[in-house]
Amino acid sequence: MPCAGYRRGSSADADPCRGTIMNVAILLSCGSFEGFFGRVLGQTRESYLASYRGDWSWYYAAGLLQNGIKPILYIPSLVESGRYQTDAGIDVRFLPLAAWYQPIEKRPLLKRLSRATRFSLYADERCNTLAFMAPLEQGLVQDEIGVLYVQEYWSGRFDHIVHRVGVPVVAADHGGLAKGVVKWFKRRAFAKAAVIYCQTPDECDVARQYGAPVKLQPNGCDTTQFLPNSGVERRKSVLTVARLTNKQKRTSDLIRAMALLPDDWTLDIVGAGPDMDMLKQLTVELGVAGRVAFHGFVGRDEVQRHLQTCGVYAMPSSNEAVAIAALEAMGSGASVVLSRIRAFESLVEDGVDGRLVSVGDPAALASAILDAWENRQARGARAAETVRRRFDTTTLYRDLARSLRMTVSP
Secondary structure (H helix, E strand, O other), X not given: OEOOOOOOOOOOOOXXXXXXXXXXXXXXXXXXXXXXXXXXXXXXXXHHXXXXXXXXXXXXXXXXXXXXXXXXXXXXXXXXXXXXXXXXXXXXEEEEOOOXXXXXXXXXXXXXXXXXXXXXXXXXXXXXXXXXHHHHHHHHHHOOEEEEEEEOOOOHHHHHHOOOOOOOEEEEOOOOOOOOOOOOOHHHHHHHOOEEEEOOHHHHHHHHOOOOOEEEOOOOEOOOOOOOOOOOOOOXXXXXXXXXXXXXXXXXXXXXXXXXXXXXXXXXXXXXXXXXXXXXXHHHHOOOHHHEEEEEOOXXXXXXXXXXXXXXXXXOOOOOOOOHXXXXXXHOOOEEEEEOOHHHHOOOOEOOOEEEEOOOOHHHHXXXXXXXXXXXXXXXXXXXXXXXXXXXXXXXXXXXXHHHHHOOOO
């Protein structure tokens, strides 16, 4: 059932509808719950609230909760509304979209057309945001929100919101691209933001060029859960954990690499998405279907077991933030092969704690996998040390909580 608003400043107790110190709303970047979590990931409201815990927003929310901040996830929706409790102690508020916008969000063809160019994409982002502004503003008041945290600051959504809400706004990089987006209004938008959280030093430099008040805040890894297990023998297998949207994740490159690897290699794909059927068909066409297993969504404990037993972890994405899945693989002592993109270049030193390969090169990917396997012990140990030293969530979430509190300090 939806729950009532929090009382800011009250102490934590058995009532999950009462806050601890400050309430923070985390606004997710999807156009609608049904379009992304429903159509892409196969979730319903019931399954999402009961068991879906598989992305950065839930990890961040849990980390903030441990540091005395009450997070509430805000998600635009075609049919849902109201605020709901979950057994994780993290609430979810659905923001109903206005009727005038719903035909665009409901029809995939119209949605694709609305995002055909950077200009139409920007216009769609602002229209989508306008369609849920009234429930957003109402929710901020009802939930006594101290800070609004917006996913992705290169979007038109951020440009719209930062001028129109009555609470401090921060925004973060969770894989959004600076290249090829409309930046006409960025200087004015960044000037209104309290903090802009960037994943890499390079991204800080790009955002700073537009006057953003930047803070380096990468993703992290729970090193108490994702750590090496010396008692488990690693198999001659490749593992990837990814949403199966192939344009970004390029899981097809891994399947093509499998066709170039010896027959004793296998590939485990953990995750689901709209391109699963296409990827399964590709395994048949390349003659590797018997060596590729699609596991779908699994719990974090099962992900941990996969990470501790795989021979190589691979993520050949075309763009990412500092991917949590890659951090968890490295923290678990896996030998990793990642694409040579900005976020991964800030994470891995090629040939030391992992391998980097060019995007879209299955042959180079296959070669790097063999090299990663041959050097798995040394690379895995160095990878785990990199994560413990630079990406431990104990430190990162404490820093984020402190930064969020500072935005409302007198």
